[in-house]
Amino acid sequence: LALAAMELLPGSHTTGGVRVIDGDSLRPADNGHDIRLQGIDAPELGQRCRDAKGRDYRCGRQARNHLQTIIAGREVKCRVMDVDRYQRSISVCHAGDTELNRQMVEDGWAVSYRLPAYFSAERSAKKARKGLWQGDFDDPENWRRLNRSDSAGAKIEPD
Numbered sequence: 001l002a003l004a005a006m007e008l009l010p011g012s013h014t015t016g017g018v019r020v021i022d023g024d025s026l027r028p029a030d031n032g033h034d035i036r037l038q039g040i041d042a043p044e045l046g047q048r049c050r051d052a053k054g055r056d057y058r059c060g061r062q063a064r065n066h067l068q069t070i071i072a073g074r075e076v077k078c079r080v081m082d083v084d085r086y087q088r089s090i091s092v093c094h095a096g097d098t099e100l101n102r103q104m105v106e107d108g109w110a111v112s113y114r115l116p117a118y119f120s121a122e123r124s125a126k127k128a129r130k131g132l133w134q135g136d137f138d139d140p141e142n143w144r145r146l147n148r149s150d151s152a153g154a155k156i157e158p159d
Contacts, residue, residue: 022044
């Protein structure tokens with residue numbers, strides 16, 4: 001089932017299958033407008049972090065894989081809250097009863113991003129040393145600022 005064609009209007013809903021782009025972005029199966037999970041920021045796919053033992057690991061890919069695991073092939077329902085300059089819907093999404101935005105922060109694979117609703121979930125994940133909090137990582141926003149282009153000189157689009 002593909003996501004129903006949506007108008008990019010705050011308050012509108014979409015439902016259907018998605019492909020996980022990264023830890024905070026989805027692409028509807030019908031190739032509609034990409035969806036950015038509101039209020040969270042996950043590491044970029046190329047971002048690397050350090051685990052509890054100081055070893056380097058691909059935290060961006062780990063975050064993407066975690067979001068895929070949460071969705072587990074289930075239908076996703078999203079409520080559009082806003083639209084960004086890249087024409088992505090900024091949305092709160094659910095797979096069944098699980099709010100994807102909150103779950104990613106609770107599990108430590110995303111940080112709260114300018115939205116107080118997820119601050120307590122982030123504090124809990126940090127205290128429990130879950131996900132990214134098991135070791136050291138650059139805040140995704142700071143990482144993007146420091147890594148504006150890849151080795152080929154192509155711009156890295158912000159999440």
